[in-house]
Amino acid sequence: MILIVGGAGYIGSHVNKLLVKEGHKTVIFDNLSQGYKEFVRWGEFVLGDLANKEQIRHCFHKYSINAVMHFSAFAYVGESVIDPAKYYLNNVAYTLNLLEVMREFGVNYFIFSSTCATYGIPKEIPIAEKHFQKPINPYGRSKLMIEEILRDYDKAYGIKHINLRYFNAAGADLDGKIGEWHNPETHLIPLVIYAALHKNDGIRLFGTDYPTKDGTCMRDYIHVNDLADAHIKALNYLISTNKSDSFNLGNGTGYSVREIIEVVRKINGKEFNVIESGKREGDPPILIASNNKSMDILSWRPQYADIKTIIETAWRWHTR
Ligand code: UDP
Numbered sequence: 001m002i003l004i005v006g007g008a009g010y011i012g013s014h015v016n017k018l019l020v021k022e023g024h025k026t027v028i029f030d031n032l033s034q035g036y037k038e039f040v041r042w043g044e045f046v047l048g049d050l051a052n053k054e055q056i057r058h059c060f061h062k063y064s065i066n067a068v069m070h071f072s073a074f075a076y077v078g079e080s081v082i083d084p085a086k087y088y089l090n091n092v093a094y095t096l097n098l099l100e101v102m103r104e105f106g107v108n109y110f111i112f113s114s115t116c117a118t119y120g121i122p123k124e125i126p127i128a129e130k131h132f133q134k135p136i137n138p139y140g141r142s143k144l145m146i147e148e149i150l151r152d153y154d155k156a157y158g159i160k161h162i163n164l165r166y167f168n169a170a171g172a173d174l175d176g177k178i179g180e181w182h183n184p185e186t187h188l189i190p191l192v193i194y195a196a197l198h199k200n201d202g203i204r205l206f207g208t209d210y211p212t213k214d215g216t217c218m219r220d221y222i223h224v225n226d227l228a229d230a231h232i233k234a235l236n237y238l239i240s241t242n243k244s245d246s247f248n249l250g251n252g253t254g255y256s257v258r259e260i261i262e263v264v265r266k267i268n269g270k271e272f273n274v275i276e277s278g279k280r281e282g283d284p285p286i287l288i289a290s291n292n293k294s295m296d297i298l299s300w301r302p303q304y305a306d307i308k309t310i311i312e313t314a315w316r317w318h319t320r
Pocket of ligand 1: 077168186187188189191203204205206207217218219257280283
C-alpha cells in the first residue's frame, strides 16, 4: 500500500487518482488544512496531522505501507518570507516526524515533493539537477533541508528516496472532479482566471523590470497530470533500482507573467485589469527546467506540454 501524505491536496489528489488507476492500493493521510475531503475520491482516508506522531503511528499500524509519497507542505514563496517559522515547522519538523515513524516501521521508500525553489537564482538556464542549490526564500530552504536530511538518512538508515523538483504545477484533471483550489489563492494562473471571470479586481503583475524579455518573471508550467505520471515512474524506478536520486519536473519551456495573462485573455476573449505592482520578495527572475534526466532515466514524457492546453484545463476547472 502507498501512503500519500497530503493526498487531499492539489497535486496529491491527482497522484492518488493515477496510482489507483494503475492498480495500486493507497491510503491518504491529511489534516485537511489545505486539502479537501471531496478530493479523496480513491483509496482509504485517515484524518491525521504530521505534528502528531501518534496519529502517524496509528496509520502505519493500521495499514501495511510499502512506500510513502509526501505532498504535505506549505508552498507559498511570499508567505514563507513573512512567516518562516510556519515553513520550518511544517515542512521540516513535521516531515521529520514522518521519517521517524517510517524508520520505526522499517518503511524505506520515500518520494519527496521538492521544488525548483531549491535552486535560488540560477546561473544557467535551463536548470539541470546538478546545478548548485542556493534557495533565496524560506520555502526553498525548507525543502532543501529535507533533501539534505534525506541524503544522510539514506546513508545511515537506508531510506531510499526520490526528490522530485517541481517547477510550476498548473492545470487540472480533465474529468473536472479535482483541480487547483487553494485558500487563499496566490498562484498566477488561477488568479489570472479569476481576473478574467471578474472574481477579483484584476491581476497584479509582481515586478516589471526583471532581466527577461518583457520585464516579468518567467516560469516553467507543468501540468498536474504530467507531475502525477512522473511520481508513478519515480516510484517504479525507486523500487526497481533501490537507488536514491533527484529529478526535475518541468516542460523545459518558460513563459513570462505577461504571456500567461495573454493566453487567458485569448481563451476568454475579454479584457480584464492588469495592475503593475512591485516585486514580490523571494521571486527569482527565471526558472526553467532541464528535463533531460527525467526523460532519459524515468522515460517520462509530458503529455500536456502546450501552455494553452494547460491553461484550458485550469479554465475548465475554474468555470465549472
Ligand atoms: N505572480 C504575479 N501576480 C500574482 C501571482 C504571481 O505576477 O498575483 C508572478 C510571481 O511573481 C511569479 C509567477 O507569477 O513570478 C508565478 O508565481 P506563482 O505564485 O504562481 O508560483 P511560484 O513561482 O511562486 O511558485
